[in-house]
Amino acid sequence: MTSPLPPASARPNAPFDLGVIGAGLAFAASLGELADALRAGGKGGTAVVQAPPGTGKTTLVPPLLANIAAEAVSGGSGAAAGRDRGPRIVVTQPRRVAARSAARRLATLDGSRLGDRIGYTVRGERVAGGGTVIEFVTPGILLQRLLSDPGLETVDAVVLDEVHERGLETDLLLGMLAEVRELRGDLMLVAMSATLDAPRFAALIGSGDHGTGAEVTHDGGGLARVVDCPSALYPLETEWAPAAVARLDPRGVTRAFLDHVADTAASSHAAALAADPGVDALVFVPGAWEVSHVAGRLRGRADAEVLELHGQASPAEQDRAVSGREPGGRARIIVSTALAESSLTVPGVRLVIDSGLSREPRRDTNRGMSGLVTVSCSRASAEQRAGRAARQGPGRVVRCYDQRTFGAAPAHQTPEIAVADLTGAALVLACWGSPGGEGLALPDAPPAAAMGEAVEVLRELGAIGPEGLATGLGKVLARIPADPRLARALLDGAATVGHRTAAETVAVVAGDQRAPGADLTRLLAALRSGKDPAARRWKEDVRRMEAIVRKEIAVVEQSLTVAPVAAAEAVGFVVGLAFPDRVARRVPGAGERYLLSSGTRAGLPAGSPLSGHEWLAVAEVSRAEGRDAAGTGAVIRSAAPLSADTAEAAARHLLAETVEAGFEQGRVKARRERRLGAIMLSSTPVRPSAAEGRTAVARALGKEGLGTIGWSTAADALRRRLALLHRELGSPWPDVSEQALLSRLGDWLAPELEALAGGAATAGIDLTEPLRRLLPWPEAARLGVLAPETLEVPSGSRVRIDYPDAEHDDGRPVVAVKLQECFGWAETPRLAGGRVAVLFHLLSPARRPLAVTDDLASFWSGPYAQVRAEMRGRYPKHPWPEDPWTAPATARTKSRM
Structure with a gap:
């Protein structure tokens, strides 16, 4: 009698049973082809898996790689021979919820406990151990590991999932891991895509050898094998339900359109339930606020359990949304952002309601700000969303827009590297040894302007040296899970406000929670109290950052000496250290409008608790229109108050005191101005120096030309006569055009310019005599004859x-x-x-x-x-002779003649 198979937890080194794990999954039929590609040449191979969502590639590829790696150990081949550890496979998922969900599902199919053979690591949470064989991580986690261990010596294979989404960190990983494979031929590398762009990724991660399984390009380079899988989708019915209202207005998604989405979801789900009580629905909207609005309306209209799925939800809420319906449980409607678009399978979903909108990063170069904007989702994204309904049976997608809008949408989502702030990416590349991405095989080169701005920021932070490589400080900043500017503020601010407060501030700004009414201190209070769902993850980030500060504070040159900062201003002080260009002052008489030190104007959201504060340290500002932007075109999303003295201390290097001289009412006047960037702190009248006067005169002439002084009637007449002679006779008659005169002011106007610089009024200057200084001699004697x-x-x-x-x-x-x-x-x-x-x-x-x-x-x-x-009849008193040749010329009438 055969004894039952022991649980996987009791056999940690046993191979994965792909037959059990892959039962019913379409990709099981492609496992043999993938295994051949990876075993080709007797060492670690590369491959690109091209398979639609729901085929099982995320579930099956990692255990296949683990089994291949285990064979290499037992067979004593290559670098794996003789080592004392089991195989180790790392799989990236673009979102935390996807990493947790994929690990949990695979562990269940394997019959092991989550965290033993199969685990995950996301920011602030790790469920894995020394014996973990397959570990699901977010791209940021793997980037950190690459910087600390560039060879990934304890890893046998890396799987980059959902590469088609073109996230910035995944793009960086593609280039960096391709370089790792040049040094480690035994490292297996698999990129997985749900779209038809696989050949592009195959060229990037090409194996470099020409053995079996590697195609050869025309220039001799290797291409990774592309392994396809037929679609696992069941028949899908598409319905168009455009709204009679606009989807977007200057403030974003309209409430009327969201109501239409909710009502469409309620009626469509009710009809689906009438035919099949087992149908769940998935509703796609662009952001967390829209999720909340639609879910709230659905709870009053739909006979179903309504769940929310977005990045700001707690891990428990996210996991509950992506889990299947409990036996005998109510029908479910999951309202989600794009988070559920391609990297998650939500069991039971046979109906998709799609708003056709997504939120994507965009950078406003003119204003120096980045943020998320709401746009029509790409056609590829729309197809991904629709496919969610046909994974487990015939499904239906209801698109809340028309076919023309679908056809006008872009084919693919814009790569994040093309539109995002690149400061963090530039630091990773500098630490990797590829400043600006030089020499790295990236899917798309970073835009030169955006990369140049990022490199300049890093240089100001002291994070990179003259060659563009990371300094010791830069490597420390790269280890802090935050934007490099926040990381530097963490180290700088700790000495003034304390390690804990600095860590708490940086952790909350680096997180993805939305500050209520843009009030960062209110959000921080909620996290400290533990009432916010994200408090646990935030506290873990705080612990890590505080530990880094205590360990690395010595590497920062403590040049910052400021007076003690009040507790109420500590958060604003740290934010101001990170983003001195966003320290803002209220514009007098302009409601809730603020002027940032960068020169950008922005408004607070309506009803913000921050209203009335004179000074703010702004952590996030983005483009916006309508009431929230207060007519400025930008809205403050997150900020903390601070005093004028603390603002100056935080943005101290932007302080400048200058004397500004200019023309006012026809004469040079000057004021001593004290500024914090673009913010005027004080302005008092002073007497300009001669040099300042000359500068003001030159600036006025450059802007307004000689009209600054003005042409008298006599001067203008003389200039016209000289201009005609120069045109007709040329040299030595001078060119008196505006451009020519301005180019040789010293030859004809020097005394008058000195007089103006000294405070003389333009009303007392006539340009006639200065022009005469240009007359050529002796030709000038003939001026009255020639002109x-x-x-x-x-x-x-x-x-x-x-x-x-x-x-x-x-x-x-x-x-x-x-x-x-x-x-x-x-x-x-x-x-x-x-x-x-x-x-x-x-x-x-x-x-x-x-x-x-x-x-x-x-x-x-x-x-x-x-x-x-x-x-002659009209003017009879004046002579009109028949013969004008002989008539006397006269200016008089006939009687006076």
Whole structure:
């Protein structure tokens, strides 16, 4: 009689029973192909698994790798021979809930206790031990391990799951692990994707050898084997249920649309339950607030248990949502963010309601801020969501938008590396030895501008050296699970506010909890009391950070010396140390608008407890419109109050005192200004120095040109005459265009500039004499001949010549004169040595134009007759002779003649 198989906990080194684990899973049929690819060449191989969600790849691939690694040990092959440990497989999951869920499911199928053969590690929580064979971790955990152990010497295989989501940390891992395999040929590396982009990842993690299982590219490089799996989806019915209201407005997702999603979910689930009582529903909305709103409305309309699934929910709430319905339990509706899109299987779901929206990171380069924005989800994401309904039987997806919107959506989600703040990533790369990602095979190169900004931040923190590699301090900052700026503030702030307070502040800012009303101190109080669901994880982060501070505080040069900070301002002080460019002051008379030291304006959310505080240290600010942004285009999401003195201490390197001189009411005036970045602290009038006056004059001339001083009538006339001569005769007549004059101010305007710099008013300066300094000698003596101010006409009058504007290249000198004053004038006068004919505007007795000509002889012989016929009756007192050649020229009427 055969004895029953002992539990896995009693046989820790036994191989995994893939037949039992893979029962009913579609990927079981592909295990042989994957095993062949990984065993090729007699050492660790690489592969890309391309399989739709629900096929079982996350459940089956890790134990297969563990069995292959165990064979290598028992067979005495390669680097595994002779070692005294069992196999070790590390699997990344992009989300904490997915890591916990995958580990729990695999442990159940294996018949072992969670934490023994199969475990997980996420931030603030570890359920694994020395004998753990398969460990599920988040990408950030594996990045930390790579930095402390670049060879991963105790790991036999790494599985990067959900690489198609293009998370920043997963992208970094792809490049870094490809380098590890160049040194460790025995390390197996598998990337798993749910989309059709597998060949791209195959090229990145290529095995580098040309043995069986590796295709060869045209340049000789190896490609990892791509292992496909047919879809495990059952038939899926798609229904379109667009709302009659807008999905988005300037404030984000509209409440009316969320109500439509909730009502659609309630009615669709009720209809599904009528046909099959075992149907659960999964509703996708973009963020935690939307989850709460839709869930709240559903609880009053749906005959089902309504659960919420998002990153801010407690681990217990998340685990309950992704677990199946208990036997005899009520039907369930799970309202989720994209967290349930691809890395989780929620048992019982046969109906999906999709809002078609997602929240993705975006960086506003102009304002220097990053944040999440609500956008239409990609078509690939929409297909992933729909597939959740057809994993365990025929399903239905109801899309709360129309087919045109679906078709207009992007094909794939934007890679995080293209839109996120790269400061943390830049530090990881600097610690790895690839500054800025240089030489690393990443799926997409980081944007040069964003990476440049990140590197500059790290340089200011002292985290990197001249070559771009991490300093000793930088390596310490990389070990702290927070943004490098927060990590430096943790070390700097500990000496002033204490280790515990600094650790608590950094942990809460680095976490993903939303501060109520943007009040960071209120959130911190809730976490300290233990009432917040995330308190346990936060306290674990605090413990770790406090331990790092106590161990590493010596590496920080303590140049920060400030007066003791009041307990009520300690949180704001640490936040200000981390983000000095976000220290903010209330704008007088502007409601709840604040000016950040970076120059950005932002508003507090309506009803925020922080309203009325003069100074804030802002931990998070993002783009927004509408009421919450107070008309600024940005909203403060998280902040803590502080005093003016504490604000100056936190952002001390932004303090500057300058004398600003400028033109006011026609003369140079100056003020002594004290600023904290863009924030004006004080401004008092002072007498400018000569140098400050010169700078102000130069700045005013550069901005407004010579119009700052102004052209008198005489100066403008002289400039026009000189401009015509320069145009027609060239050198030595000077170029008097605005650009030319500004370029040689010292040649003609130096005394006047000194006078202005000393406080003289522009009203007392006439540019006529300065312009005369540019006249060429001895040619200047002929100015009145070449370009006279006036022209004597046959009547004896001297008429002013209007020269063209100095900036015009083709204008003509004009003489406007009464027609009768030119009788008998046959030859048109010419200027500039005969090069330019004067253009005559012949006027009526009322000085209205009758004709325009530069050929007087032709005018008298032709058009004059028609002008005479039209005008003699209108102006009978003035002469209109038939023969203008012989008539005396006159400016008088006939009676006065």
